[in-house]
Amino acid sequence: MFETPSSDGTALDTGCVDAWVEQLAASNGPDDDESRVAMLGALERLTCAAAGLQAEITARLDESVRRVETERGVRKERQGRGTAAEVALARRESPHRGRQHVGLARILADEMPCTRRGLRTGRIGEWKATILVRETACLSLEDRQTVDRRLAGDLDRVETMGVRELEGRATSLAAELDAAACVLRRRVAESERRVTLRPAPDTMTRLSAELPVAMGVAVFRSLLDAADAARAQGDPRSRNQVMADTLVESVLGTTAGVPVEIELVVSDEVLLGTREDSAYLGGYGPIPAELARELAKQGAEQGLATVRRLYRGPRPGQLVAMDSRSRRFTGGLARFIRLRDQTCRTPWCDAPIRHTDHPVPVAAEGETSHANSAGLCEACNYAKEALGWSVRVVDVEPHMIEIRTPAGQVHRSQAPPLPGHVPRVDLVFSYGAA
Structure with a gap:
């Protein structure tokens, strides 16, 4: 474990931090307004300093993982693939945010010492540090460090700057130092519209x-x-x-109808108006029963709706078993898994499902079935292929997978229940242009 010395020379560990959390949770704060305002400021400095330590630990974790992977012969372009996912799970955030945290940490550690010091000492917050890193991304190391010194080198000044002012100053300095790089950055951004x-x-x-x-x-x-x-x-x-x-x-071409396919999952009782449970709209999430009936009626009136019976089961929200002889999830099985999982199954990742994964790989005799399946976003699917990651199916009803990370974290992910609580026939309305 990476240990940072505290002011009295003792090591700071998770037990110490847990004790702080318990103390903060049990406290009501000061009893007078002057002290309350002072405490708000002190807690903000603590929050900023904590973010600084998180960045320090993240940078060292990434360095350590890459060193181990180098020793084990992992190709350089594949090294560090799982670090962002590991960080995201530890911080209870999405993999996208995990990648941002790793990128910020590495730049602060290697290229921007003044910004790093401001964050570590609680003088600036994580967002201000991110702005400085982002607005200097197009610059050479020398120019980036120049901006770092000229802005974050004066912590008394940068501490009082608003976010927009800081962003404007960083952008202006970057253009002053390397106008061509800023033009190239703009063109790259335009290509990523x-x-x-x-x-x-x-x-x-x-x-x-x-x-x-x-x-x-x-x-x-x-x-x-x-x-x-x-x-x-x-x-x-x-x-x-x-x-x-x-x-x-x-x-x-119209505001009256929906001329592209959407998927609406709704129980028969909700559709008939005898219950007011929610429905599920693919690509969005739960919607009220009244809106579900309106959408179903709209599709039927326009002759656009097709109805498929999707599931029936002894438990509420239990999907029927489906499997395939193929190595890939296609057709009705792919639709089934997408509707069951709704979004990426990695905890705290709300990204759309792009890949349907075999927790037990086909190479290890894993079946292509509803049981041995998990809907994942592209980033999470690649992350789990990194050294030291494993995924297994814990239960089928309700569907649950367990993710183990190289650092020993264990996270379980259960498929969200579909709307409604009635163990009866549920229907999928796919409607739109043919």
């Missing part, structure tokens, strides 16, 4: 697009102009409503 979808409160979704600045401004201006024109002609919808409806119509 994308659209993402995330759930939002009240059964809404948040559709986001990362676009080149001119393209993004032009799209928004076009939607705004459409809204202003509609409002000028007496359209009763709000400006935001018109902009949203115009966006949908420009992509789908």
Whole structure:
């Protein structure tokens, strides 16, 4: 275990930190406002310093893992694949955040000593450190360290900066030191333009697009102009409503229906209105019974809905057994697993399922079946192939897998229950354009 000396020379271990957590959990804080405000500041410095120590430990963990993998003959391009997943599980975060933590830790340890010192001493937070690392990513080591000294070298100043001010100063300094590198970075960013979808409160979704600045401004201006024109002609919808409806119509060709396939899992009793349990919408999650009935009715009225009986079982939410003679999960079995697992089965990872994995590999006589399966995102599937990782199926009903990491962490992941609590026939509505 990596040990950091405390101020009195004794080693800081997990027992000491656990004792702090217990003490904080049992405390109500000071009794007067002046002391309360002072305590808020002290706790914020503690939070920042803790993040600094986490970064230090992460960097040393990554270094240690790579050294062991080198000794065991792992190719350099495959080294460290599992470290981000290990860190993410330990910190109860997604693998994506784990990769960010490892990247930040390595840069702070190797290239940005002033930023590292500010974080370790609690003068700046993890987000400010991340901004400095991110905005200097395009620079050479020498130029990056120049920005590090000129900004984080003055901790009294950087400590009082707002996030936007710090980001602006770092961006300006980077352009001043290497304008060509900043141009190249912009072009790379433009090549990585994308659209993402995330759930939002009240059964809404948040559709986001990362676009080149001119393209993004032009799209928004076009939607705004459409809204202003509609409002000028007496359209009763709000400006935001018109902009949203115009966006949908420009992509789908209509705002009245859903001309692409979606999957709605709903029990027969919910569909008939005799129960008010939730339903499950593929790609989103649980939705209210009233909305499920509305979507099913809409699909039926437009002649777009196809109904498949998906499962029946003695337990609520238990899917029927399905298997395949193939080495790959395809067709109905792949659909079955995707609906059963909903998102990546790695704890704290909410990423969409991209790979259907055999916990017991085919090479070890693992079957291609609902029991020996787990829906994973791409990153998690690759991480589990790293040295020292193992996955096994613990139970089938409900489906549960166990993940063991090289550092000895053990995590169990149970497939989420499908909506409803009635052990009767449940239906999948797939509807949209043929």
